[in-house]
Amino acid sequence: MTKSDHTRCDLMIFGALGDLANRKLFPALYQLERAELLAEGSRVLALARHEHSTDDVRQQIVDNLRQRVPAEEFDQSVVERLVQRVEYRSLDFSCCESYPELNGWRDSVNNNLIVYMATPPSLYGVIARNLRDSDCCSENIRVVVEKPIGHDLQSSRVINDALGEVYAESELFRIDHYLGKETVQNLIALRFANNLFASQWDQNHISHVEITVAESLGIEGRWGYFDKAGQLRDMIQNHLLQLLCLIAMDPPSDLSADSIRDEKVKVLKALRKITPAMMEHYAVRGQYTAGSSEGKAVPGYLDEKGADKSSDTETFVALKVEIDNWRWSGVPFYIRTGKRLPEKFSQIVIHFKPAPHYIFDPDQKHLANNKLIIRLQPDEGMALKILTKDQGLDKGMRLRQGPLELSFAETFAKVRIPEAYERLLWEVMKGQQYLFVRRDEVEHAWRWIDQIITNWQDSGEPPKRYAAGGWGPVASVALITRDGRNWYEDV
Numbered sequence: 001m002t003k004s005d006h007t008r009c010d011l012m013i014f015g016a017l018g019d020l021a022n023r024k025l026f027p028a029l030y031q032l033e034r035a036e037l038l039a040e041g042s043r044v045l046a047l048a049r050h051e052h053s054t055d056d057v058r059q060q061i062v063d064n065l066r067q068r069v070p071a072e073e074f075d076q077s078v079v080e081r082l083v084q085r086v087e088y089r090s091l092d093f094s095c096c097e098s099y100p101e102l103n104g105w106r107d108s109v110n111n112n113l114i115v116y117m118a119t120p121p122s123l124y125g126v127i128a129r130n131l132r133d134s135d136c137c138s139e140n141i142r143v144v145v146e147k148p149i150g151h152d153l154q155s156s157r158v159i160n161d162a163l164g165e166v167y168a169e170s171e172l173f174r175i176d177h178y179l180g181k182e183t184v185q186n187l188i189a190l191r192f193a194n195n196l197f198a199s200q201w202d203q204n205h206i207s208h209v210e211i212t213v214a215e216s217l218g219i220e221g222r223w224g225y226f227d228k229a230g231q232l233r234d235m236i237q238n239h240l241l242q243l244l245c246l247i248a249m250d251p252p253s254d255l256s257a258d259s260i261r262d263e264k265v266k267v268l269k270a271l272r273k274i275t276p277a278m279m280e281h282y283a284v285r286g287q288y289t290a291g292s293s294e295g296k297a298v299p300g301y302l303d304e305k306g307a308d309k310s311s312d313t314e315t316f317v318a319l320k321v322e323i324d325n326w327r328w329s330g331v332p333f334y335i336r337t338g339k340r341l342p343e344k345f346s347q348i349v350i351h352f353k354p355a356p357h358y359i360f361d362p363d364q365k366h367l368a369n370n371k372l373i374i375r376l377q378p379d380e381g382m383a384l385k386i387l388t389k390d391q392g393l394d395k396g397m398r399l400r401q402g403p404l405e406l407s408f409a410e411t412f413a414k415v416r417i418p419e420a421y422e423r424l425l426w427e428v429m430k431g432q433q434y435l436f437v438r439r440d441e442v443e444h445a446w447r448w449i450d451q452i453i454t455n456w457q458d459s460g461e462p463p464k465r466y467a468a469g470g471w472g473p474v475a476s477v478a479l480i481t482r483d484g485r486n487w488y489e490d491v
């Protein structure tokens with residue numbers, strides 16, 4: 001990555017005093033400044049509802065960064081460089097009269113314009129139209145929008161239509177922050193740069209795939225948002241389906257955004273519909289009750305701050321997913337994600353089929369399949385479990401399964417792994433869309449998710465309870481053991 005003029009930008013952050021801006025955007029901008037990637041002349045316009053002076057807001061940014069940037073990475077001179085780029089204006093986003101003022105800020109500057117909508121999605125269309133009507137657009141505009149893009153297929157269309165009325169698809173950057181994670185991008189390198197794997201990546205060689213995204217956190221004061229969404233919408237519709245697509249897609253012909261996104265869409269279209277009759281064996285939802293997390297007692301979901309005690313919103317989901325295409329026929333993808341699980345930990349496990357003819361100790365036959373374990377977080381890395389002979393005169397031809405390990409922290413020790421938002425903001429500055437989600441991806445994902453939600457609603461069956469600090473409801477174990485398999489838990 002090098003600093004260059006074509007990345008010089010005017011970044012307007014709508015909702016610049018909100019949680020996302022504080023927790024993710026300004027820390028990411030700080031790291032880009034520290035890496036000398038913010039081009040000279042790049043500027044930030046922070047926008048929010050309340051009156052503040054630019055000096056006050058700059059001070060808030062400094063205080064926020066002091067809290068959030070690790071001490072060993074904090075450099076006062078970098079912070080000062082960053083805040084000098086920032087100006088603050090108060091604006092009611094829904095009121096079109098005040099938008100023309102924004103042109104004053106843009107006057108006579110030819111920087112690329114990046115509009116970052118860190119606001120509730122209901123405002124995306126409003127902001128887009130107000131910007132257009134006040135001529136506050138530019139030829140080189142890039143518009144970044146956050147998840148959730150809607151609540152279901154229909155509401156996502158309303159948001160996408162509102163954005164599409166003003167902007168072309170090539171100007172829209174829909175964030176799924178999982179695509180900004182270094183290890184997630186590595187899936188593309190792993191699969192398409194290593195012929196060793198590329199040639200083994202199908203139903204002839206793989207028996208099944210597991211994807212686990214576990215969180216130890218609970219709702220963290222986000223009841224209002226989370227209870228309307230639930231874990232299926234909050235995590236599976238976007239992050240886990242994106243991971244599944246990156247594992248399952250066919251090789252793109254190049255690394256361009258549309259080549260990659262075309263292949264992901266083919267996977268989403270091939271997801272087998274889960275009918276009401278299939279639900280019992282294909283979908284499990286859970287809700288946590290009181291238990292413990294990181295050694296401390298924690299309340300159940302229904303006792304969280306602000307909770308409605310009758311909520312049936314799920315905090316855990318496990319699914320068996322089948323992909324109806326040539327490559328994946330007969331290869332289930334077992335995916336699970338939940339809040340208040342024992343630890344924060346995400347991994348993908350590719351289970352390869354055993355050799356066609358087994359000649360070793362029959363008692364060890366269960367060992368006889370290779371596994372590729374891709375650890376997304378924490379402790380990013382990969383391990384390929386291979387079978388070797390157990391050492392020692394007394395062991396005969398006993399097998400042992402051991403890892404070929406690649407720990408990113410150890411192997412690339414001097415290189416800091418960037419946070420997802422650093423990568424994503426940098427890609428927006430470069431105008432590269434391959435880590436952002438295209439409209440049809442969002443909509444195909446919703447179409448598949450909606451039928452599961454409808455099935456749950458129609459069945460009236462409440463989520464299964466699990467104690468905080470456990471691995472989810474027992475039924476999620478049955479979902480995979482029923483097929484003679486287990487969740488891989490050698491963590």
Ligand SMILES: NC(=O)C1=CN([C@@H]2O[C@H](COP(=O)(O)OP(=O)(O)OC[C@H]3O[C@@H](n4cnc5c(N)ncnc54)[C@H](OP(=O)(O)O)[C@@H]3O)[C@@H](O)[C@H]2O)C=CC1
Binds near residue numbers: 015023118120
């Ligand atoms: N927070 C997070 O970790 C994540 C957030 N997101 C998404 O990012 C977006 C922002 O979330 P988050 O930062 O948490 O939300 P917040 O409510 O914390 O921040 C929203 C910001 O927008 C401002 N705002 C809202 N309405 C108006 C208006 N009419 N006029 C002017 N300012 C307005 C708010 O100002 P005021 O405070 O005055 O109301 C606030 O600064 C949402 O779409 C969310 O779903 C996605 C992933 C993670």
Ligand SMILES: O=C1O[C@H](COP(=O)(O)O)[C@@H](O)[C@H](O)[C@H]1O
Binds near residue numbers: 215234235
């Ligand atoms: O988008 C979201 O992601 C976070 C989990 O992200 P991670 O990077 O910490 O794995 C999740 O907690 C949140 O509910 C969801 O909205």
